[in-house]
Each structure stands twice: as C-alpha cells, then as structure tokens.
Amino acid sequence: MTGFRIRPANGEDARVLSDMLVEAANWNVSRARPRVAVLEDPTVLRYVAGWKRPGDFGCVAEDAHGAAVGACWARLFPADQPGKGFVAVGVPELTLGVNAQWRAQGVGRALLQELGRVAASSGAARLSLSVDHGNFAQRLYVSEGYVTVQSRATADTMVRAVR
Ligand SMILES: CC(C)(COP(=O)(O)OP(=O)(O)OC[C@H]1O[C@@H](n2cnc3c(N)ncnc32)[C@H](O)[C@@H]1OP(=O)(O)O)[C@@H](O)C(=O)NCCC(=O)NCCS
Numbered sequence: 001m002t003g004f005r006i007r008p009a010n011g012e013d014a015r016v017l018s019d020m021l022v023e024a025a026n027w028n029v030s031r032a033r034p035r036v037a038v039l040e041d042p043t044v045l046r047y048v049a050g051w052k053r054p055g056d057f058g059c060v061a062e063d064a065h066g067a068a069v070g071a072c073w074a075r076l077f078p079a080d081q082p083g084k085g086f087v088a089v090g091v092p093e094l095t096l097g098v099n100a101q102w103r104a105q106g107v108g109r110a111l112l113q114e115l116g117r118v119a120a121s122s123g124a125a126r127l128s129l130s131v132d133h134g135n136f137a138q139r140l141y142v143s144e145g146y147v148t149v150q151s152r153a154t155a156d157t158m159v160r161a162v163r
Contacts, residue, residue, distance in 0.1 A: 051073075056073065058072055087128045146159065147159060
C-alpha cells in the first residue's frame with residue numbers, strides 16, 4: 001500500500017467527489033454512461049449535491065502530486081427521500097469510488113477503513129451502503145464487516161456497526 005495518502009474530505013471537494021461518484025455509478029463498464037448523464041440523474045446527484053452539508057464526512061486518496069485518485073464519503077438522507085442504501089434516519093450512507101488506473105492497489109480498502117474511523121469520531125453508530133448485484137466490491141464490504149440487511153431486485157443494502 002504505497003504511493004497514495006488519505007486526507008479528510010473538505011468543503012472544496014465537490015468536484016473530486018463528483019468524479020468518484022461517476023466512477024462508482026459506472027462500475028459496470030458495459031453499462032457506463034457519460035459523466036454528464038450520470039450527474040444529471042437525480043438519484044445519483046443526491047450523493048454529492050450541496051456538498052459539504054452538516055452531517056457529511058469523508059476522505060480523499062491522493063497521489064504523490066496531490067491529485068485525487070479515490071474518495072469515500074457518507075451523508076444522511078431523510079426518510080421521505082432515502083438513498084438507495086437507506087436503513088434509518090441517522091445512519092449515514094457511504095459512497096466509494098477509485099480512479100480506474102488506481103484500482104486493485106489497496107486504495108479502496110484504505111478509504112473504507114478510514115471512513116469507518118471518521119464515522120466513529122463523528123458519532124455515527126452504523127454505516128450503510130448499496131451495492132449492485134455482481135459488483136465485486138461486495139466482497140470488499142463483507143471482508144470489512146458489512147452485512148447484507150436487505151436484498152432488492154438489483155442491489156443489496158449492507159450495514160456495519162461503527163466501533
Ligand atoms: C470497488 C473499488 C472502490 C475498490 O477499490 P480498489 O482500490 O480497486 O480495491 P482494493 O485494491 O482496496 O482491493 C479491495 C479488494 O478487492 C479485490 N479486488 C480489487 N480489484 C478486483 C477486481 N477487479 N475483481 C475482483 N476483486 C478485486 C482485491 O483483491 C481486494 O481484496 P484482497 O485485499 O482480499 O485482495 C474500486 O474498484 C472502484 O472504484 N470500482 C468502481 C466503482 C465501484 O464499484 N464502487 C463501489 C460501488 S458500491
């Protein structure tokens with residue numbers, strides 16, 4: 001695990017998170033959409049819209065030149081406008097994305113682990129997420145302690161207690 005470092009996500013990171021949101025939404029390259037189409041989709045855009053609002057937290061992985069290569073962040077959604085991985089009011093839902101050329105080098109796992117630490121210090125008791133069926137990322141989540149709490153038609157909702 002070398003060549004990158006992780007820092008907290010700040011209020012200036014909306015563009016970085018949008019980039020990584022597109023990576024996450026386009027995890028299946030055979031169904032990838034253009035960036036503009038992904039970010040025009042309100043069911044996707046809501047994960048970064050208005051960043052950084054109260055309750056939002058996250059972390060960014062950077063290369064040796066300070067360029068962002070991945071991000072993991074979490075935000076709260078209300079019950080009447082739930083995210084895909086919503087489980088309860090007060091449980092932040094995370095998003096994780098890594099630039100294609102940086103994948104399989106430990107960045108995703110390191111970001112996920114750091115987000116867990118930030119969640120603990122923010123007072124969150126649990127973290128949730130939604131992962132599409134067939135995305136290998138689910139194995140990463142399982143190995144980091146996430147448990148499937150609901151299986152839907154095309155995706156699973158997973159939860160982990162924050163320690
Ligand atoms: C999923 C993702 C965030 C993982 O980040 P990453 O930096 O590639 O993952 P890591 O290098 O930390 O590897 C984590 C685990 O996944 C495994 N892995 C990595 N790439 C893999 C691949 N292409 N196929 C299967 N397993 C893979 C690794 O082997 C590792 O497990 P191990 O430690 O037991 O070997 C990243 O690949 C990505 O951005 N994918 C597209 C977006 C996405 O799917 N986001 C999640 C949406 S829910």
